[in-house]
Amino acid sequence: MTDEQAYAVVGGRGTMTVFEIYIKTTPERLWEAITSEEMRARYSFGAGTKSEWTEGSEYKSAVPGVIDIASGKNLEVDPPRRLVQSFDALWSEDVKRYGTTRVTWEIVPVGTSCQLRVTHDQLSDDANSELFGGWPMILSGLKTLLETGEDLDTPGSLRYSGVGG
């Protein structure tokens, strides 16, 4: 990643949070795990994400018939390195009030692993920490899935899937 891209993410309005994790996998497999509806559901509270994954296309994360988690647009789609999405949280009346934020996924190969960085920004200063508080759990589950093929079943990880607590 160039410094210019780093500046671009830091710029703009609102506050930002950054989450980083190293996963022993290839950028291609990691990209697939992020964009496959079925795989996504296995580490995101049971919610799959549906989209055509083209620039300007829409996406929706939900457990159909149970709960809507988020929706938005794919602003930049550059597989298997970079995905920028607008993010409207939908899981409660309270989080809906905070409006549109932005989520940037960046994949950097490091040796036989990948660094995955999720930047959630354009958050209002008083943003409910629920908006970005789920990322550590999601990324931990993603690491477990890619490295072991298994689901992480710690409390809450599969909250809406009918499997976990």
Place this chain on the structure above:
Amino acid sequence: MDEVFKALADPTRRELLDRLFERDGQSLGALEEGLPMSRFGVMKHLRVLEEAGLVTTRKRGREKLHFLNPVPIRLIHDRWVGKYAQPWASALSELKQDLEKSDEQEDQR
């Protein structure tokens, strides 16, 4: 994981994490304020936190901003705490469902 425990085993470094938890995305100048040590000392502690993955940095113009990355601590939680938390976590979620159900019944009345 050794690096995470080593990084956490120091009160100044925990204080730096507390400050970032309070307000994320701070410069070195803001972080060193009120700490009884040199700028160089604070930089050294921040480097240990960065190497453990607990702090990540981004540049904004000429400034370097520091962000708390809680993911390594989550990995520790998932390794050892998960199975103990499970029974009461699911009991709590059942309690929540029961309470919400009785709320609904009350609403209908």
